[in-house]
Amino acid sequence: MSPAADPRPETPGAAPGPVTPILTVDRLSAKIAGQQVVEDVSFSVPPAGITALLGRNGVGKTSTIKAIIGLIDRSGAVTLDGERIDKDPTYRIIQRGVGYVPEDREVFSKLTVAENLRLAERDAAPRRQLVEELFPDLLARAGQMAGTLSGGQQQMVSLARALLNTNKVLLVDEPTKGLAPKIVGEVAETLAEAARTVPILLVEQNLQVVRQLAGDAVVLSGGRVVHTGPAQEFLDDAALIQRHLGVSNDPHPGADQASHAAVKGAAQ
Amino acid sequence: MTTTGSNTETTTGGDAGTTAGTGAVRRSRRQGATHDDGARTAGTPGAGRGRGGRPVTGRRIAGWAAGLAGVLLLVLLPLLNLSLPGILPGPSYTPGSLQLLAMSMLMAAAALTYHLLLGVAGLLSFGHALYFGAGVYGLAIILKNLEIPLLPAMGLTLLIVIVLAHVVGSISLRVGGIPFAMVTLAFAQAGSVIVGRNPDGRTGGDEGLTLRTDNLPEALVGVVNTRNLYWLALAVLVVVFIIVSWVQSSRAGHTAAAVRENELRVRVLGLQPYLVKLLIFVVSAILVGVIGMVFLLLQSGAVPRAISSDLTITLLVMVVLGGVGSRWGAVIGGVFYTILDQRLTALANSEAVKGLPDILRVPLSEPLFILGTLFILVVLFLPGGIAGTAERLAQRRRGRAGNGTTETPREILEDAA
Amino acid sequence: MSTVILLLFTGLGLGALYFLVAAGLSLIYGLMGVLNFAHGAFLTLGAFTGWEIARRAGSDNWGIFLVSLLIGAAAGAAFAAFTEFVLIRRLYQRHIEQVLVTLGLSLATVALFDGIWGTDPVFIQGPAWFKDTTDILGARVPNDRFVCILAAVLVLLALVFFLKKTRYGMIIRAGVENRSMVTALGIDVRKAFTLVFTIGGAAAGLGGVLASHYFGYVSPMLGGSLLIFAFIVTVIGGLGSLTGAAIAAVAVAVLQQFANFYLGGTGDFVVVLALGVVLLVRPTGLLGRTA
Numbered sequence: 001m002s003p004a005a006d007p008r009p010e011t012p013g014a015a016p017g018p019v020t021p022i023l024t025v026d027r028l029s030a031k032i033a034g035q036q037v038v039e040d041v042s043f044s045v046p047p048a049g050i051t052a053l054l055g056r057n058g059v060g061k062t063s064t065i066k067a068i069i070g071l072i073d074r075s076g077a078v079t080l081d082g083e084r085i086d087k088d089p090t091y092r093i094i095q096r097g098v099g100y101v102p103e104d105r106e107v108f109s110k111l112t113v114a115e116n117l118r119l120a121e122r123d124a125a126p127r128r129q130l131v132e133e134l135f136p137d138l139l140a141r142a143g144q145m146a147g148t149l150s151g152g153q154q155q156m157v158s159l160a161r162a163l164l165n166t167n168k169v170l171l172v173d174e175p176t177k178g179l180a181p182k183i184v185g186e187v188a189e190t191l192a193e194a195a196r197t198v199p200i201l202l203v204e205q206n207l208q209v210v211r212q213l214a215g216d217a218v219v220l221s222g223g224r225v226v227h228t229g230p231a232q233e234f235l236d237d238a239a240l241i242q243r244h245l246g247v248s249n250d251p252h253p254g255a256d257q258a259s260h261a262a263v264k265g266a267a268q
Numbered sequence: 269m270t271t272t273g274s275n276t277e278t279t280t281g282g283d284a285g286t287t288a289g290t291g292a293v294r295r296s297r298r299q300g301a302t303h304d305d306g307a308r309t310a311g312t313p314g315a316g317r318g319r320g321g322r323p324v325t326g327r328r329i330a331g332w333a334a335g336l337a338g339v340l341l342l343v344l345l346p347l348l349n350l351s352l353p354g355i356l357p358g359p360s361y362t363p364g365s366l367q368l369l370a371m372s373m374l375m376a377a378a379a380l381t382y383h384l385l386l387g388v389a390g391l392l393s394f395g396h397a398l399y400f401g402a403g404v405y406g407l408a409i410i411l412k413n414l415e416i417p418l419l420p421a422m423g424l425t426l427l428i429v430i431v432l433a434h435v436v437g438s439i440s441l442r443v444g445g446i447p448f449a450m451v452t453l454a455f456a457q458a459g460s461v462i463v464g465r466n467p468d469g470r471t472g473g474d475e476g477l478t479l480r481t482d483n484l485p486e487a488l489v490g491v492v493n494t495r496n497l498y499w500l501a502l503a504v505l506v507v508v509f510i511i512v513s514w515v516q517s518s519r520a521g522h523t524a525a526a527v528r529e530n531e532l533r534v535r536v537l538g539l540q541p542y543l544v545k546l547l548i549f550v551v552s553a554i555l556v557g558v559i560g561m562v563f564l565l566l567q568s569g570a571v572p573r574a575i576s577s578d579l580t581i582t583l584l585v586m587v588v589l590g591g592v593g594s595r596w597g598a599v600i601g602g603v604f605y606t607i608l609d610q611r612l613t614a615l616a617n618s619e620a621v622k623g624l625p626d627i628l629r630v631p632l633s634e635p636l637f638i639l640g641t642l643f644i645l646v647v648l649f650l651p652g653g654i655a656g657t658a659e660r661l662a663q664r665r666r667g668r669a670g671n672g673t674t675e676t677p678r679e680i681l682e683d684a685a
Numbered sequence: 686m687s688t689v690i691l692l693l694f695t696g697l698g699l700g701a702l703y704f705l706v707a708a709g710l711s712l713i714y715g716l717m718g719v720l721n722f723a724h725g726a727f728l729t730l731g732a733f734t735g736w737e738i739a740r741r742a743g744s745d746n747w748g749i750f751l752v753s754l755l756i757g758a759a760a761g762a763a764f765a766a767f768t769e770f771v772l773i774r775r776l777y778q779r780h781i782e783q784v785l786v787t788l789g790l791s792l793a794t795v796a797l798f799d800g801i802w803g804t805d806p807v808f809i810q811g812p813a814w815f816k817d818t819t820d821i822l823g824a825r826v827p828n829d830r831f832v833c834i835l836a837a838v839l840v841l842l843a844l845v846f847f848l849k850k851t852r853y854g855m856i857i858r859a860g861v862e863n864r865s866m867v868t869a870l871g872i873d874v875r876k877a878f879t880l881v882f883t884i885g886g887a888a889a890g891l892g893g894v895l896a897s898h899y900f901g902y903v904s905p906m907l908g909g910s911l912l913i914f915a916f917i918v919t920v921i922g923g924l925g926s927l928t929g930a931a932i933a934a935v936a937v938a939v940l941q942q943f944a945n946f947y948l949g950g951t952g953d954f955v956v957v958l959a960l961g962v963v964l965l966v967r968p969t970g971l972l973g974r975t976a
Contacts, residue, residue, distance in 0.1 A: 033530070090865070090868040091869075091873045102866065102869065108866070119855055119856065161870060392781060442968050443968050453913065454913065454917050454920070455957060457913045458953060458957035631797065631800065633800055634796035634800045636792050636796035636799075637792075639793075640789045640792030643785070644786055647785045678782070
């Protein structure tokens with residue numbers, strides 16, 4: 001796990017110097033079916049390394065990600081690499097260089113693996129080579145319907161779809177959710193590898209993974225940002241974790257899964 | 269959702285009583301969302317609370333007073349000699365005018381029953397004409413074939429409507445949204461086809477049935493008694509309005525509105541969305557069935573159009589033109605549509621239109637072309653319909669914004685999807 | 686036996702027409718969530734266009750018949766593309782209002798057709814071969830049935846090829862499954878919307894010309910009456926499923942024909958009954974997504 005040892009190799013110094021963020025979210029609010037799910041959220045993502053977006057289940061992490069790319073109605077300012085993107089439709093935001101790996105994978109189950117990947121290609125020269133090296137498994141299953149893959153394999157497809165193109169930032173939503181420990185390790189390794197070339201905003205419940213990968217952390221509570229700063233600092237403060245995440249520093253979270261599913265259901 | 273942020277308050281259906289009532293539900297939902305996740309999943313206890321703490325505002329009283337005055341005027345109308353050129357074909361006491369007014373009031377009442385489906389329960393039904401037609405044809409066939417007086421005949425017809433509504437409702441409510449629309453359409457079409465096929469010569473096929481008057485009270489028969497039928501239609505409209513208001517503000521009405529907004533949440537609260545929707549569906553069907561029976565008396569006959577999907581679509585158009593989610597909107601839409609349709613038909617047959625070049629004559633001689641186009645324009649540009657637009661203008665004049673808890677017609681339509 | 690064969694082919698011919706309407710309806714609903722009431726108007730316009738061509742250029746001629754099919758399809762496609770681009774697109778994501786607009790359009794256009802071509806049916810003739818019959822196992826099957834069946838099969842194959850083998854077909858299949866994820870891959874799914882409307886309109890326009898030969902006449906009501914059965918077909922087949930639409934179209938039409946003949950003209954009623962049964966047993970339709 002060597003790449004994870006220094007997740008922010010390109011950030012000059014750890015001090016909060018004048019680094020221009022790649023993605024800035026300013027007073028972002030969002031509604032789903034009339035319900036306020038994100039309220040006045042502001043934070044930024046530095047141009048390298050992995051930034052973790054943390055908070056209890058149902059606190060609006062997924063909604064924040066979706067609001068950034070316009071999948072749900074939102075207001076507020078979102079700036080990508082100096083350009084405002086909050087008025088753009090989703091497809092144009094993605095085309096500007098945002099890679100999105102949604103919660104629950106969202107592979108097209110009735111399309112083959114190859115079709116899923118081909119659909120995601122938007123660069124003139126998509127990096128098929130890289131994807132084949134990262135996920136040799138997928139090459140072997142190119143003709144298989146994505147719906148018949150295991151959860152881990154579907155996550156590989158979902159990651160591969162984002163990594164095929166050159167992006168300015170990756171938004172990765174709970175990539176290890178529901179995966180076996182061995183697969184969690186693989187996913188983490190892939191993310192660490194990807195983070196060498198592209199900054200990542202990562203929603204992750206598994207604090208072990210966060211500890212391993214994230215340089216910075218943004219913590220949400222009640223739809224608002226309650227803490228920002230280096231991830232390590234936050235993870236070492238048991239009281240903060242208890243207060244904002246409602247868990248002790250437990251490597252196996254997910255007890256709250258049922259209510260999580262209910263929120264998802266309500267949102268759809 | 270069509271608007272972002274907090275500026276959703278300006279468009280409302282002009283229905284202060286209702287919006288205050290359902291507002292309680294909606295308010296609690298919005299507040300709940302700002303708390304933590306628990307509120308969003310399980311809902312606040314107030315969601316199905318019903319009429320708790322509804323404010324009786326001055327506007328509400330003023331609304332009922334205006335309604336009462338209007339009803340009084342309508343009661344007296346057959347005794348007066350009012351002329352409304354361009355709207356009524358003759359002075360207000362003439363049978364022609366009374367017939368048109370009675371028809372528009374029945375259509376307004378029918379539109380109100382459709383409002384109960386769409387505006388309250390969020391059910392986009394394309395089969396409402398089935399129950400209207402069952403009222404019309406049921407009563408016509410019973411009066412023709414059985415030697416019983418009017419009221420028992422109506423009771424028998426009502427029984428048929430109730431059974432029919434339960435059967436069709438319980439099946440079609442297994443699906444929601446657009447599939448529900450398609451399924452109700454299919455059932456209504458079956459009814460329409462049966463009438464068209466004319467089994468055993470019972471329904472008269474394309475020709476329809478003439479009302480057999482042998483067992484009817486004298487006072488309801490013949491052109492001279494049009495004003496009695498007019499009063500009957502007025503009574504139907506008033507009673508339907510009161511019942512619809514009552515259902516809407518009842519526990520069932522509030523639960524239905526809550527179901528429309530968030531079915532999962534109501535289910536979490538342990539209520540049964542299916543049964544509430546079925547209840548609203550059946551009540552709405554019963555009311556429109558009764559309206560159909562009075563329609564039969566007014567028209568002195570049953571025509572296939574009374575059970576066709578065209579009629580359902582007409583009701584939907586009335587509700588949308590008037591303003592989705594508003595009772596007054598449904599009434600205004602029903603009256604407006606009926607009178608406009610009648611006037612456009614008169615226009616189409618006028619010499620002035622006949623003399624026009626084809627490119628103008630063809631569209632102007634088709635009332636439905638004009639009404640259809642008008643409908644499209646209202647959907648695209650005036651989402652609150654007549655009532656919503658009037659309300660918006662009134663608010664602008666009063667120079668104040670409405671309260672933020674009312675639901676816009678667009679939100680109601682989104683809930684139905 | 687010959688009666689059964691005749692009913693079967695008549696049913697297949699009718700099923701072909703249902704399929705041509707339902708294919709577009711199902712794809713449009715599957716991808717966009719729009720219940721398109723104007724679909725019947727696309728068909729009627731195609732039928733009248735075909736009739737105008739036959740009337741002006743001569744009816745007993747295969748070349749002209751084929752041209753009328755093409756132009757009828759083109760008329761339906763153009764009307765459909767216009768509908769999507771001018772009316773539906775403004776109401777993006779507001780499904781009920783989209784339905785209302787297509788409803789208004791269908792009211793307005795049927796009235797306009799009434800005004801232009803009159804409310805009475807106008808009769809149409811095709812190549813003389815259509816009126817002949819072909820002997821199949823003793824049944825004398827009218828030839829126009831075969832034309833409808835052949836056309837529907839070709840359309841089905843073309844659609845399957847398009848959906849499976851082209852990028853836009855892939856986008857449409859993916860969009861039917863999860864539209865927002867398609868946009869989240871950087872694809873402007875609205876182009877696919879215009880495309881499915883256009884394809885659906887073309888199939889309906891083609892169906893209109895064929896329906897006018899199958900029934901022998903065109904009237905402004907033609908589209909509306911086929912549309913209702915196409916709705917039933919799409920619900921039974923499973924909304925969004927092309928294969929489901931094809932299977933259900935054939936099943937519904939054949940059932941309808943047999944019930945009409947053997948159960949005293951109760952075909953339409955039996956079809957609605959079948960719809961009820963399918964909904965009770967399997968609310969998502971035969972090949973529908975399990976929600």
